[in-house]
Amino acid sequence: MAKHDKQQMISPNLPAELKAALDARLVGVSRSDAAGRAARISESYRGGGNSGIVRSRADALAYALARMPATYAAVAASLNAVVEIKPDFTPQSLLDVGAGPGTATWAAAEVWPSLDRFASLDANAALRDLALELARDSSRLRAMAYRHGDAHATLANAEAADLVIASYVIGEMDEAGQRELATLLWRKTRDTLLVVEPGTPAGYARIIALREQLIAAGVHVAAPCPHDGRCPLRQPDWCHFTRRLPRSQAHKQVKGAGLPFEDEKFSYVALTHTPVARRPARLLAQPMVGKAEITAKLCSSNGLNLVRIPRRTKAAYARARRWRWGDAVPSEV
Numbered sequence: 661m662a663k664h665d666k667q668q669m670i671s672p673n674l675p676a677e678l679k680a681a682l683d684a685r686l687v688g689v690s691r692s693d694a695a696g697r698a699a700r701i702s703e704s705y706r707g708g709g710n711s712g713i714v715r716s717r718a719d720a721l722a723y724a725l726a727r728m729p730a731t732y733a734a735v736a737a738s739l740n741a742v743v744e745i746k747p748d749f750t751p752q753s754l755l756d757v758g759a760g761p762g763t764a765t766w767a768a769a770e771v772w773p774s775l776d777r778f779a780s781l782d783a784n785a786a787l788r789d790l791a792l793e794l795a796r797d798s799s800r801l802r803a804m805a806y807r808h809g810d811a812h813a814t815l816a817n818a819e820a821a822d823l824v825i826a827s828y829v830i831g832e833m834d835e836a837g838q839r840e841l842a843t844l845l846w847r848k849t850r851d852t853l854l855v856v857e858p859g860t861p862a863g864y865a866r867i868i869a870l871r872e873q874l875i876a877a878g879v880h881v882a883a884p885c886p887h888d889g890r891c892p893l894r895q896p897d898w899c900h901f902t903r904r905l906p907r908s909q910a911h912k913q914v915k916g917a918g919l920p921f922e923d924e925k926f927s928y929v930a931l932t933h934t935p936v937a938r939r940p941a942r943l944l945a946q947p948m949v950g951k952a953e954i955t956a957k958l959c960s961s962n963g964l965n966l967v968r969i970p971r972r973t974k975a976a977y978a979r980a981r982r983w984r985w986g987d988a989v990p991s992e993v
């Protein structure tokens with residue numbers, strides 16, 4: 661785990677310690693067996709199934725190998741946005757709900773050296789066991805408390821935490837379950853709640869429903885939105901972001917993929933008890949760089965704007981050339 665004493669933006673790649681812990685468990689594991697398991701798991705997801713299909717250690721390892729790099733990259737990007745908006749946030753406790761193999765816990769630990777109490781819960785025993793096995797190799801995560809059970813029941817007795825994360829979880833519940841979970845998650849949040857979902861129209865719809873439900877209960881949005889109002893996007897548009905991450909040899913084998921990278925699309929919302937001081941605009945797409953100007957799709961405090969930055973405004977144009985989809989940028993451009 662990184663040696664620093666202040667929160668920092670983190671890379672989308674799995675930390676070396678986690679990668680080593682995973683690699684150690686993969687020694688002697690047949691790649692074709694893992695590929696078959698990973699394919700069955702993702703087929704089940706595509707058919708509307710859930711992680712219940714992960715039943716054994718071999719399934720859990722195949723799931724981790726296939727999906728952990730991508731979900732880690734999505735959570736890392738979302739946490740980076742929180743660090744940028746709330747630079748003074750120094751959480752000590754984390755509650756990772758639907759933690760699976762512990763992906764979000766590893767990412768949060770990488771961002772905040774201040775975290776020293778790690779609690780997780782999940783309904784899947786095979787994923788819980790793998791998470792504890794991987795955490796054994798980390799001096800900080802070794803003491804992680806991990807409860808097994810349905811989140812709706814176990815959250816009631818969970819201790820509140822400064823930071824609560826539910827990553828790629830709420831899509832595994834029906835709408836009533838999602839609403840109930842949103843209330844429970846917020847009840848356990850002392851400062852910030854992060855919810856991440858796949859960057860599909862359906863994942864975005866779940867994020868927006870949870871966002872609206874909790875705003876109505878008095879919470880504030882820290883990221884990605886620069887406001888607590890209604891999302892200005894209308895169908896068929898949806899708010900999502902993307903991260904490109906390199907594929908390891910093992911990942912290519914397990915996914916049966918040729919390309920040396922994958923693009924993970926995700927939607928997220930970070931919610932807090934108190935309004936954030938700074939509310940920059942958010943880039944909702946990769947800006948288009950034309951000969952005469954750069955065109956950028958921005959969500960600002962006053963809604964959705966298509967902003968044009970002419971080449972003749974040299975300094976602004978140079979700044980805008982560095983903008984990337986998902987970045988927070990000054991709202992006065």
Ligand SMILES: C[S@@+](CC[C@H](N)C(=O)[O-])C[C@H]1O[C@@H](n2cnc3c(N)ncnc32)[C@H](O)[C@@H]1O
Nearest residue numbers: 711731758759760763782783784810811827832
């Ligand atoms: C797609 S995995 C994501 C795991 C992890 N958060 C990540 O980002 O890699 C979804 C996880 O949510 C858990 N889950 C789904 N519904 C749950 C519920 N009602 N209670 C507890 N865990 C649940 C599953 O067991 C699974 O581990």
